[in-house]
Amino acid sequence: MFRTPLPAPYAPEPAILQLGDAFYDPVAAADFPRTILRFRNDRWAPAVGLDRLSDEEWTAHFGRFAPLPDNLATPVALRYHGHQFRVYNPDIGDGRGFLFAQLRDGEGRLLDLGTKGSGQTPYSRFGDGRLTLKGGVREVLATEMLEALGAETSKTFSLVETGEALERNDEPSPTRSAVLVRLQHSHIRIGTFQRLAFFEERENLARLVDYCLRHYYREEPGEDGPTRLLAHVVREAARLAADYIAAGFVHGVLNSDNIAITAESFDYGPWRFTPYWDGHFTAAYFDHAGLYSFGRQPEAIHWDLLQLARSLTLLADADSLSPALDSFRDRFQAALVRSLFARLGVRPAGEERDSALLVAIETGLARQSVAIDRFFFDWRGGRRRGPSPADQVYAAEEFAGFGRLIADFEPAPGALDHPYWSDAEPCSMHIEDVEAIWSRIDQADDWSPFEAKIAAVRRMGEAIRAGA
Incomplete structure (x- = not known):
């Protein structure tokens, strides 16, 4: 659940070519006016042997898309269909991204480097194939938070600002542009089979x-x-x-x-x-x-x-x-049960008691009288830790069942070892947090709140992993 990246040498393996050209179309990246490196994932770069790239080399590969050694000579846009809100659409595929490279990580897994916002493809239809910088910032924040909470997610590998002014109907325009690279196990989708x-x-x-x-x-x-x-x-x-x-x-x-x-x-x-x-x-x-x-x-x-x-x-x-x-x-x-207990930092106690505690957690939280982040922070290890703004909520009837049951559960080893659990407030990633971070970037080109949030999220992830 909580995967730690293992360092590995660069091990290219463009396995997608084994499938043949019925599965993809060769494409070229857009020629962007500028390439300004905004984020590089130095946590995951060592896992695929790319941590020694200088910023200039990084931008050449992930902003200009110079091929990586012994990898795909030309990027490929993958073909797929899919149901979109339950309506079948045969007119989709990689419309603003492509598969750029494949390589093995420290566990021997085949991983993809795929793009978002890298330009038009045969499947762009009427789109410009671009990504807004705000969209890229939001994706970094989403993947970092989910990874910290123990979810299996793509890893945002790189974010490069590209110097174009984009028009969008759902946000103030013109807006800044970017190209993103994600690292994940596979870009093969259910829609690939559907096609x-x-x-x-x-x-x-x-x-x-x-x-x-x-x-x-x-x-x-x-x-x-x-x-x-x-x-x-x-x-x-x-x-x-x-x-x-x-x-x-x-x-x-x-x-x-x-x-x-x-x-x-x-x-x-x-x-x-x-x-x-x-x-x-x-x-x-x-x-x-x-x-x-x-x-x-x-x-x-x-x-x-x-x-x-x-x-x-x-x-x-x-x-x-x-x-x-x-x-x-x-x-x-x-x-x-496994996911909730990992976040709560308690050990399972048997199927019947585990199921009862799960129901009690959902029953208490469903009253919407305490925020999810606050609840798991306050009850880490299965015991109340110090005063909380939600103390009156926990004493109310909706949490009575939880209070009775949680006493029978043991803390997971190391669940409370990290100093994060002595903080005054839990780390969160709500819409207000994201908009405040973007506002500083948009108005003052100030990336310090973005960088501080990533550091805080990763610190929380270390604390959760310590008891996993």
Whole structure:
């Protein structure tokens, strides 16, 4: 759950080429007027052997997209389809990004370096293929916070300001531009499978199943490959859904083209952290029906998994795929206990008591009388630590069940060892925090609040990992 990057030498492996050109289109990056390095992920750069790059070399590769040695000579825009708010769209694909490189990390995992805002592709339609600087800043903050809270997420690897003035309908314009590079296990999406099923490309679909099993789940292909792959994805997607709930996170756009086959959270648009345990809280202003609201995210992810299963019926009998789909609910509940207990810093005490405590946590928080961040901060290790602004809330009836049950749970080893737990306030990432950070960048080109927030978030992550 809390993965620590292991240093490794640079190990290029452009494995995507094994699939062949039916899966992607060669593209070129935009020629940007300027390249100003705003963020480089020195936490994860050593894991893929790129930590020794100077800032000039970094910008050449991740702002101008000079190829990395022995890697993809030309970037490729990946082909996919997807359901967007439950409406099938065959006219999408990498519209403002591409796969730039692939390499192995210190655990031997195949990782991608993919872009956002790198220019137009065959799938840009009427878009300019660009990313606003504000959008890039928001993605850095989202991925750093989720990583600190223990969620599997893409890592924002680089953010370079590019010197263009962009027009957008949903924010003050003109606005500054940027190009972002993300590091993640895979950019293969459920929508990648949907596209092949749409065109009934059975041979290519089978090739993609084999590729995913071999490179992402370290298994050899076989006749039962589709059922094994679906089982893996269901397990990881249940964990992703649990991570979102435990983090109080709302992705905002859980379309099937935004669910990676490795179920890492990625592609952040209108995300938010809900201040309170509010199942109806939405992140996207255009999600009028609350399809991707906080409480409906597990349902949304399960629905996307159903689309993957439907695609795989070109290769496997539906009856052989059903058990994996049917396991989602139980897997999600088990993963939610693990995720919430990791954030709370307590050890499991047995299935029955664990489930009862889970219900008590949700019952108390659902009254929305205490912020999620405050609750987990105050009760770290399963014991109240000093005075809190929420003390009267914890004494109220809605937390009575929690108060009785938590006494039977032991703190996880090291749960309270970090000095973070002696701070006066928990670290949070709500919309007010993000807007204040952006305001300083926009008005005064002051990046110090941005840098301070990342340092604070990483410090909180160290404190949570100490008890994991």
